[in-house]
Amino acid sequence: MKVSSRVVVIPQENIDTDQIIPARFLKVTDKAGLGANLFADRPDFRALIGSGSQVLVAGNNFGCGSSREHAPWALVDFGFRAVISTSFADIFRQNSLKNRLLPIIVDAKTHSLLQPGTSVTIDLATQTLSIENGPSVSFPIDSFSKTCILEGLDEIGYILKHDSAIKLFEAQTA
Amino acid sequence: MKTLYDKIWDSHVVVPETDAPAILYIDVHLIHEVTTPQAFTGLRKRGLRVRRTDKTFATMDHSIPTTSRSLSGFDEMAANQVRTLAANCAEFGVPIFDLNSPKQGIVHIIGPELGLTQPGRTLVCGDSHTSTHGAFGALAHGIGTSEVEMVLATQCLLQRKSKNFLVNFEGRLQAGVTAKDMILALIGKLGTGGGTGSVFEFAGSAIRALDMDARMTICNMSIEGGARAGLIAPDDTTFQYLAGREFSPKGEAWDEAVARWRQLPSDDGAHFDKNVTIDVGSLEPMITYGTNPAMSIPISGRVPRPENDADAAALKYMALEPGQALAGHPIDVVFIGSCTNSRLSDLRSAAGVMQGRKVNPRVRMLVVPGSYEVKRQAEAEGLDRIFKEAGAEWREAGCSMCIAMNGDAVPAGKVSVSTSNRNFEGRQGKGARTLLASPLTAAASAVEGRVADPRRLA
Numbered sequence: 001m002k003v004s005s006r007v008v009v010i011p012q013e014n015i016d017t018d019q020i021i022p023a024r025f026l027k028v029t030d031k032a033g034l035g036a037n038l039f040a041d042r043p044d045f046r047a048l049i050g051s052g053s054q055v056l057v058a059g060n061n062f063g064c065g066s067s068r069e070h071a072p073w074a075l076v077d078f079g080f081r082a083v084i085s086t087s088f089a090d091i092f093r094q095n096s097l098k099n100r101l102l103p104i105i106v107d108a109k110t111h112s113l114l115q116p117g118t119s120v121t122i123d124l125a126t127q128t129l130s131i132e133n134g135p136s137v138s139f140p141i142d143s144f145s146k147t148c149i150l151e152g153l154d155e156i157g158y159i160l161k162h163d164s165a166i167k168l169f170e171a172q173t174a
Numbered sequence: 175m176k177t178l179y180d181k182i183w184d185s186h187v188v189v190p191e192t193d194a195p196a197i198l199y200i201d202v203h204l205i206h207e208v209t210t211p212q213a214f215t216g217l218r219k220r221g222l223r224v225r226r227t228d229k230t231f232a233t234m235d236h237s238i239p240t241t242s243r244s245l246s247g248f249d250e251m252a253a254n255q256v257r258t259l260a261a262n263c264a265e266f267g268v269p270i271f272d273l274n275s276p277k278q279g280i281v282h283i284i285g286p287e288l289g290l291t292q293p294g295r296t297l298v299c300g301d302s303h304t305s306t307h308g309a310f311g312a313l314a315h316g317i318g319t320s321e322v323e324m325v326l327a328t329q330c331l332l333q334r335k336s337k338n339f340l341v342n343f344e345g346r347l348q349a350g351v352t353a354k355d356m357i358l359a360l361i362g363k364l365g366t367g368g369g370t371g372s373v374f375e376f377a378g379s380a381i382r383a384l385d386m387d388a389r390m391t392i393c394n395m396s397i398e399g400g401a402r403a404g405l406i407a408p409d410d411t412t413f414q415y416l417a418g419r420e421f422s423p424k425g426e427a428w429d430e431a432v433a434r435w436r437q438l439p440s441d442d443g444a445h446f447d448k449n450v451t452i453d454v455g456s457l458e459p460m461i462t463y464g465t466n467p468a469m470s471i472p473i474s475g476r477v478p479r480p481e482n483d484a485d486a487a488a489l490k491y492m493a494l495e496p497g498q499a500l501a502g503h504p505i506d507v508v509f510i511g512s513c514t515n516s517r518l519s520d521l522r523s524a525a526g527v528m529q530g531r532k533v534n535p536r537v538r539m540l541v542v543p544g545s546y547e548v549k550r551q552a553e554a555e556g557l558d559r560i561f562k563e564a565g566a567e568w569r570e571a572g573c574s575m576c577i578a579m580n581g582d583a584v585p586a587g588k589v590s591v592s593t594s595n596r597n598f599e600g601r602q603g604k605g606a607r608t609l610l611a612s613p614l615t616a617a618a619s620a621v622e623g624r625v626a627d628p629r630r631l632a
Contacts, residue, residue, distance in 0.1 A: 012484050014366055014466050018598040023577045027237055027251040029211035029258050041600045059484070061367035064400065064466075065598060067302040067316035068209065090336075090370055090402050091302060095318035142334070144194045155320075156220070159197055159328040162189050166330060169188045169199055 001124040001149060003081045003102070005054035009116045010045050013059035017092065019045070020063070020071040034070055035077030048116070054081045055122070057114045061085075062103075063092025072096045082122050084129070086111050097145040098155070104129060104139045125150060175441040177338045178405050179373045182313040182438070186296050188330055195332040201295040202229055203325050204281045205268070207259040208236045208579070209300030213323035214262040224266045225329045231290060232263045232270040235280045237579045240542055240569035243273045252580060266326075279545020279571045282306035282513040286390065287547055289419025293408035293435040298325055303513045303595065304403075305396040309389035310416070311408035311438050313373075316397065337447040339372035339401065343380035345455035350629035352523070353388035354515060354593070354612035356380065357395040358460035360452060362470040369401030372448065375440060376406050380454040386415040387519040394514045395595050398467040407439035459628055461500055462597045462610040464488040469597075473501055473615065473627045491599055492607050493587075500609070500625045507590035508539040508566075508620040509602070510613055512576035515593035516544030518551050520613045524593075525557040527617035527631055528564040534623030539566035540582065542574040566620070578603045591619040 025037040039045040049056065056075070062085040063071060072095045075083065082102040093103045102122060106114075106129065114120070119132035124146060130136040147153055159166075176184070189197040203226075210232075217224070224230055237252040239245070245253040256273075263270040271277040277284060281299050285291040285307055293311035298304060300322045307314035317331065325331055343356055361368075374396050381389065389406050396404030413432050416422045423431040458472035465488040471477065479496040480486040489496065494503075510516070510524050521543060533539045541561045543549040549571055552558055558568045575582040576594035578601070584590040586605025593616050597608035611619070614628035621631060 012487070013482075014484065016466065016596075016598045018596070018601050022600050022604070023579045026208050026579065027249070027255050029255055030215065031212055041604055061365075061370070061400070064366050065302065065397075065596065067300055067304075067318055069212075069318035069320060087367060087370060089367070089400060091316055091318060091397075095320065098318065098320040142195075144332070155332055156222075156324050156327050158194070159324065159330050159332065162197055165188050165197070166199070166328065170329075173199075 003054050003122040004119070006117050006119050007055045007057045007084070007114050008049045008053040009057040009114060010048050011059060014061045014064055015058055016065035017063060017068050017071045018065055021068065021074045026068060026070055031073045033077065034074040035079070038074040038078045052079070054079060055084060055120055056080050057084045057111070059085065060087050062088050064089040067091045069095045069099070072099045072101045076101050084111070084114060097142065097149070100149050102141070106137060106139060110135070110137050175444045177440040177444045177446065178311060178375055178407055178438055179313065179338055180444070182294055182296065183335055185294065191334060195334045197330045198296060198333045200229070200298050200325050200329055200331055202231070202285070202290050202297040204285055204297070204299040205230060205232045205322065206236055206281050206299070206301065207234050207255045209319050210262065210322055211255065211258050212319050213326060214266065216323040217266070217326055220327070222327045224268055224326045227267045227269070229329060230268045230326065232259060232268050233278055233281055233284055234259060234273055236573045236577060238273060238572045239580055240572045240574045240582060243570055249581060276546050279547065280513045280516065280573055282394065283516060283544035283548065286310065286386070287419070287545060289416055289422035292416065292422070292431070293412060294438050298331060302397045303394050305401070306390050306394040306513055308393040308396065308403050308405040309386060310412055311405060311435070313403055313405065315402040336402065337372040338445065339369055339374050340446040340449040341374050341376050342378035342449065342451040343376065343454050344378045344451060345380055345453045346383070347380060347454050347457065350614060351457050351459055352612040352614060353384055353391040355457055355460040356452070356454055357392045358462065358467065358470045358610065359457055361395065361399045361468045362460070363450070363452070364399050366398060366466050366468045367400040369396065369399040372401050374399070374401045374404040376404060378451070381406055382409065385519065386411060387517040390517065391514055395467065398595055408435045459612060459615045461615060461625060463492060463494055463500055465491055465597055465599050467595065467597060467610060470610070471500065473625070475500070501627055503625045504589065505537060505591050505619055505624060506588040507584050508537055508616050509575040509590055509592040509594065510616055511540070511542030511544070511574050512594035513544065514595045515613050516542060516548065518548050520593065521548070521552045521557050524613040524617040525560040527614060527621065527628060528566070529560050531564060531621045533565035533620045536623045537620050539620045540569060540575055541566050542569045543571050545571045575602055577601070584608070591616045591625060
């Protein structure tokens with residue numbers, strides 16, 4: 001998986017899931033179309049992200065707050081394929097990986113190089129973020145999630161392959 | 175030597191962590207209307223059933239009306255979501271505590287109430303405040319909808335182990351200072367990302383002295399400090415709470431369970447990756463002034479000077495000035511409720527303040543019990559009469575104004591003192607300005623029409 005795009009930047013820390021998608025949009029029963037409501041109550045953020053970019057750069061602790069998977073659904077539906085920050089909230093990071101949205105952690109120095117319009121290329125296979133007219137840096141990512149995304153491995157299918165182990169566990173603890 | 179977290183983790187590993195995360199067995203899965211419809215759709219597409227309908231329990235809480243138990247005339251999208259849950263549960267054979275059930279309530283209130291939340295268990299729910307259940311020494315955390323589907327299909331979760339983070343609360347609380355103030359003080363110290371990657375274990379003399387309701391308030395807000403789960407070692411307080419509840423073990427099984435539960439506390443000398451100690455003796459009632467739960471001050475304090483653009487933006491949103499005292503700040507709404515503070519003891523403490531007093535005419539006060547059962551008990555004690563005579567609205571159980579999905583919302587620009595858990599921009603309604611505080615502080619503020627120190631009205 002490779003993503004090449006100019007970045008858009010929301011230079012704010014602690015952007016919570018209520019900012020990403022307000023709760024009144026969670027009354028849906030499917031995933032489609034949530035991008036229309038991305039940052040719905042933040043016209044300031046909407047102005048910064050414009051349209052057409054696949055890479056969002058945001059401040060520390062992105063995605064804190066609720067467990068709503070609607071947050072990565074909305075980002076993906078809007079067209080983002082990666083978010084770059086210096087850290088992510090745990091549940092958001094997990095939810096993103098399950099939707100092939102790459103949560104990319106960089107250090108503060110690299111983060112400061114990412115200005116609005118900077119072109120980047122993200123190569124998941126080599127775990128490299130290449131900044132145009134700048135350095136290429138490697139980023140960490142959960143090895144299993146990486147395999148799942150690159151090889152299309154299904155997590156539920158993976159667990160079900162261990163069905164005999166689950167049955168044994170259930171028999172021993174019943 | 176193991177921590178409480180290590181012990182629960184080890185006893186639930188089906189397949190150990192390698193390159194892949196561990197496959198962890200889940201004992202209890204609580205589900206609700208908002209984060210499950212897409213998961214059931216996924217099951218249907220795969221042709222899978224719910225693996226353990228005896229370990230899965232559904233209720234309705236987030237998007238339901240609290241004015242009545244009827245959906246007629248209610249927001250059509252929300253009503254459709256509620257009906258979708260009922261239909262999914264019927265199709266897949268999952269037991270449901272629906273709007274007409276005496277077991278209905280906020281998921282994190284009814285799990286403990288029914289005795290489903292037990293020491294040493296693993297428990298998940300598609301809601302970040304699942305950390306609440308950790309008060310019983312259960313490993314409990316919020317999951318996304320993909321993970322809800324995973325647990326429905328397999329009763330397991332793919333999970334990597336978190337770090338152990340010990341939080342010691344030592345000393346004795348002063349009168350008028352509560353568990354809510356303890357956890358707000360901790361988050362203020364650590365920041366909203368301080369616990370990221372960790373599981374908190376709350377310990378120390380001040381934790382041991384708390385009842386179960388108060389312990390749940392502490393664990394509930396673990397996620398506001400960034401930790402997916404928070405734990406408290408089970409003790410006699412825990413066992414007394416659980417004895418005789420519907421799903422608690424009975425007879426000989428109870429004795430065996432208690433003996434097993436007594437082995438759960440962290441061993442002396444067990445390793446913690448991080449630790450912090452807070453002396454609660456000097457704590458005051460806490461209140462937030464900004465737009466995340468770490469932005470709090472003692473009630474006698476003043477709004478701090480912004481350190482960065484985000485702080486400045488938060489103050490602008492809240493219409494507060496640096497150096498301003500919060501005590502005496504005019505308010506418009508008081509909300510007593512949510513999975514943080516809607517249990518019987520929360521309602522009792524708020525009613526204690528309201529008794530013989532009136533809600534200030536400028537304030538709208540909403541009191542929303544956490545469950546049908548909490549409501550029933552509160553009414554049996556006459557708490558509803560105290561609130562209603564004071565001029566507050568007494569509602570049916572639900573999440574209500576904490577998340578403002580059901581029409582219970584704070585109008586734009588208005589200031590709410592709320593016992594809930596999040597003061598994010600727009601959380602209680604578009605443009606709403608939320609000040610998080612304890613039920614005592616919220617009730618005192620309702621009376622005065624301004625942010626009030628509850629110790630003055632005691």
